[in-house]
Amino acid sequence: xxxxxxxxxxxxxxxxxxxxxxxxxxxxxxxxxxxxxxxxxxxxxxxxxxxxxxxxxxxxxxxxxxxxxxxxxxxxxxxxxxxxxxxxxxxxxxxxxxxxxxxxxxxxxxxxxxxxxxxxxxxxxxxxxxxxxxxxxxxxxxxxxxxxxxxxxxxxxxxxxxxxxxxxxxxxxxxxxxxxxxxxxxxxxxxxxxxxxxxxxxxxxxxxxxxxxxxxxxxxxxxxxxxxxxxxxxxxxxxxxxxxxxxxxxxxxxxxxxxxxxxxxxxxxxxxxxxxxxxxxxxxxxxxxxxxxxxxxxxxxxxxxxxxxxxx
Amino acid sequence: xxxxxxxxxxxxxxxxxxxxxxxxxxxxxxxxxxxxxxxxxxxxxxxxxxxxxxxxxxxxxxxxxxxxxxxxxxxxxxxxxxxxxxxxxxxxxxxxxxxxxxxxxxxxxxxxxxxxxxxxxxxxxxxxxxxxxxxxxxxxxxxxxxxxxxxxxxxxxxxxxxxxxxxxxxxxxxxxxxxxxxxxxxxxxxxxxxxxxxxxxxxxxxxxxxxxxxxxxxxxxxxxxxxxxxxxxxxxxxxxxxxxxxxxxxxxxxxxxxxxxxxxxxxxxxxxxxxxxxxxxxxxxxxxxxxxxxxxxxxxxxxxxxxxxxxx
Numbered sequence: 001x002x003x004x005x006x007x008x009x010x011x012x013x014x015x016x017x018x019x020x021x022x023x024x025x026x027x028x029x030x031x032x033x034x035x036x037x038x039x040x041x042x043x044x045x046x047x048x049x050x051x052x053x054x055x056x057x058x059x060x061x062x063x064x065x066x067x068x069x070x071x072x073x074x075x076x077x078x079x080x081x082x083x084x085x086x087x088x089x090x091x092x093x094x095x096x097x098x099x100x101x102x103x104x105x106x107x108x109x110x111x112x113x114x115x116x117x118x119x120x121x122x123x124x125x126x127x128x129x130x131x132x133x134x135x136x137x138x139x140x141x142x143x144x145x146x147x148x149x150x151x152x153x154x155x156x157x158x159x160x161x162x163x164x165x166x167x168x169x170x171x172x173x174x175x176x177x178x179x180x181x182x183x184x185x186x187x188x189x190x191x192x193x194x195x196x197x198x199x200x201x202x203x204x205x206x207x208x209x210x211x212x213x214x215x216x217x218x219x220x221x222x223x224x225x226x227x228x229x230x231x232x233x234x235x236x237x238x239x240x241x242x243x244x245x246x247x248x249x250x251x252x253x254x255x256x257x258x259x260x261x262x263x264x265x266x267x268x269x270x271x272x273x274x275x276x277x278x279x280x281x282x283x284x285x286x287x288x289x290x291x292x293x294x295x296x297x298x299x300x301x302x303x304x305x306x307x308x309x310x311x312x
Numbered sequence: 313x314x315x316x317x318x319x320x321x322x323x324x325x326x327x328x329x330x331x332x333x334x335x336x337x338x339x340x341x342x343x344x345x346x347x348x349x350x351x352x353x354x355x356x357x358x359x360x361x362x363x364x365x366x367x368x369x370x371x372x373x374x375x376x377x378x379x380x381x382x383x384x385x386x387x388x389x390x391x392x393x394x395x396x397x398x399x400x401x402x403x404x405x406x407x408x409x410x411x412x413x414x415x416x417x418x419x420x421x422x423x424x425x426x427x428x429x430x431x432x433x434x435x436x437x438x439x440x441x442x443x444x445x446x447x448x449x450x451x452x453x454x455x456x457x458x459x460x461x462x463x464x465x466x467x468x469x470x471x472x473x474x475x476x477x478x479x480x481x482x483x484x485x486x487x488x489x490x491x492x493x494x495x496x497x498x499x500x501x502x503x504x505x506x507x508x509x510x511x512x513x514x515x516x517x518x519x520x521x522x523x524x525x526x527x528x529x530x531x532x533x534x535x536x537x538x539x540x541x542x543x544x545x546x547x548x549x550x551x552x553x554x555x556x557x558x559x560x561x562x563x564x565x566x567x568x569x570x571x572x573x574x575x576x577x578x579x580x581x582x583x584x585x586x587x588x589x590x591x592x593x594x595x596x597x598x599x600x601x602x603x604x605x606x607x608x609x610x611x612x613x614x615x616x617x618x619x620x621x622x623x624x
Contacts, residue, residue, distance in 0.1 A: 033611035040609035263603035270614035275587030276580055291575035297352035299345035302582035
């Protein structure tokens with residue numbers, strides 16, 4: 001099946017075509033590029049929502065509850081569960097799939113776990129490309145679940161229109177939260193497990209932090225909401241907030257600017273991937289060996305490899 | 313001052329030259345490349361140790377205690393505190409510097425906080441280049457402190473010879489730990505705050521997990537050690553383990569293979585950075601605009617930009 005045909009099928013609602021398309025973009029290479037090129041005209045209408053927070057914050061359960069809430073409003077939902085930390089073994093842990101089984105069998109939901117292996121450019125790249133497939137397939141909302149708050153998660157957050165940061169009562173003090181940089185990427189804060197002791201205090205700390213943040217008139221003010229994801233409490237308010245945030249992005253012109261930035265990132269990533277593919281020729285291993293022996297430096301070697309490509 | 317001169321000065325022990333060199337490589341671009349090329353012949357002898365773990369695990373305090381232990385053995389120590397999560401504001405939190413002030417004034421210690429802004433290729437790249445400067449300056453050990461367990465941290469761990477994963481009692485169950493992928497990157501486990509309730513249990517769980525892991529004869533077996541970093545308890549055993557691990561890498565030939573892999577990553581990163589610089593010409597913004605409008609796709613655009621470079 002060629003790329004155009006595969007895209008036509010996934011747009012027609014064939015789940016197997018969608019699964020196959022995501023596998024192809026996850027693997028990368030020329031086949032992935034062809035598929036992305038074919039899908040590209042059909043992308044750009046999904047609301048991409050990132051859900052991030054520390055391990056143990058109940059993100060998978062919250063994602064499930066939010067997906068059910070969006071479904072009850074008639075929206076189709078794609079879920080990308082990112083497991084950024086298995087570069088060697090690949091694959092996600094069974095637990096998530098079990099937690100998410102409440103969504104199983106609903107044709108309006110598509111769940112995919114991502115692993116990072118085998119993809120030049122890393123997990124953020126593969127995730128963005130998988131989101132593009134779900135986007136082309138017509139899912140109204142795509143939820144991306146990521147663990148932690150490292151650079152990888154920040155990169156993935158950039159793919160999202162709206163980033164929900166999940167905190168739980170008693171996990172780390174406020175200095176740690178600032179350190180985790182969540183203030184800068186959060187569009188909506190969710191204090192999950194809000195029936196636990198200390199929840200009020202966590203909400204208060206987050207609001208105090210937000211109060212201290214530099215804020216211009218007309219800026220989006222991240223709400224601090226509470227949830228008990230296991231009981232689906234809080235989901236309607238969170239979905240409302242995410243929807244309001246997307247409207248704010250559109251009304252303020254930020255959506256257009258984000259689209260431009262995303263386009264630039266996509267182009268930069270494509271350029272980097274192609275550069276590596278083209279320069280990994282017969283001379284590559286020799287350069288690597290000489291760099292390892294400290295006879296050459298990496299940048300000088302790269303310049304020379306480029307020189308062989310042709311005049312610049 | 314030209315690159316050769318700056319490298320000569322930092323190799324002569326001038327701290328200001330070292331600080332300036334790290335700033336240059338953190339910023340990236342042609343000046344950084346020239347500096348790295350000049351430093352490259354003098355690199356490769358430092359033992360690079362990554363220290364990672366969740367927020368609140370007491371990593372900064374542990375790093376301080378380990379640095380003091382290495383100093384007491386006569387080794388000079390560079391410290392790179394990575395704050396991967398401030399892509400917008402940059403800068404590290406004051407707290408770390410306060411915690412590390414016990415090391416202040418010791419000429420055998422050099423501390424640097426990293427931020428990710430302004431550097432093509434991201435924080436892992438900037439960190440590796442900063443480590444190269446400390447390496448060229450002759451520090452016997454370089455400690456890299458990172459937060460969390462995301463892809464960024466895994467990338468940074470690849471820079472290290474030895475990765476210490478810090479856990480604390482009661483933070484997350486074993487499923488979460490597996491999810492965080494720490495098993496694959498950890499060379500030494502440290503259960504910090506070992507005077508807390510549940511420490512024995514955490515140690516037992518980690519040992520059980522390691523027992524389940526696939527293990528070949530002659531493989532390094534990650535020890536599970538305990539520490540009370542605030543009291544510097546456990547530091548000698550941790551430094552011993554890290555030193556034994558480095559000896560294992562050398563004796564088993566893995567050190568050479570890691571050096572080769574590092575060289576390949578350096579070359580790939582250099583190629584990617586150069587590709588972006590060269591293709592960001594007058595046509596760049598037009599391509600970005602057309603991609604944002606979904607009139608073009610990123611990979612097709614990248615192909616065309618490459619085509620303008622010359623024949624391939």
